[in-house]
Amino acid sequence: MEFFYVVKATQKSGKQDATVWFTAKSEARANLMLDVVLEDAEIETGRGKDYARPIRTNFPVVNELPPEGEISFTFTNYYRLGEDGMTWEQIPGDHPAII
Secondary structure: OEEEEEEOEOOOOOOOOEEEEEEOOOHHHHHHHHHHHHHHOOOOEOOOOOEOOOEEEOOOOOOOOOOOOOOEOOHHHHEEEOOOOOOEEEOOOOOOOOO
16 A cells, blocks of 8 residues: 655754655554654654654655655645545646656
8 A cells, every 4th residue: 555644844943844655564564654654754743843744645646756765845845635634636837757
């Protein structure tokens, strides 16, 4: 199963929101992988930190996905969460490939 997460930066931090996705056998395994990737990137989440806790979203079906298991700080420049807070939609305009 695929698991896609957004890690929203706090407004005070001035940092970009982050996204990351994994293929995992279970949600527990995906959460473990997420913890490892965030720790490796020195991203701390939660109250009083630069980033809020990660939110699992629907998996976006787009050609511009960042590489699996790598944190992307540019995906949210081109896609945003819809009104339901779970589904990704493209921000109108021409966009280069996401890397």
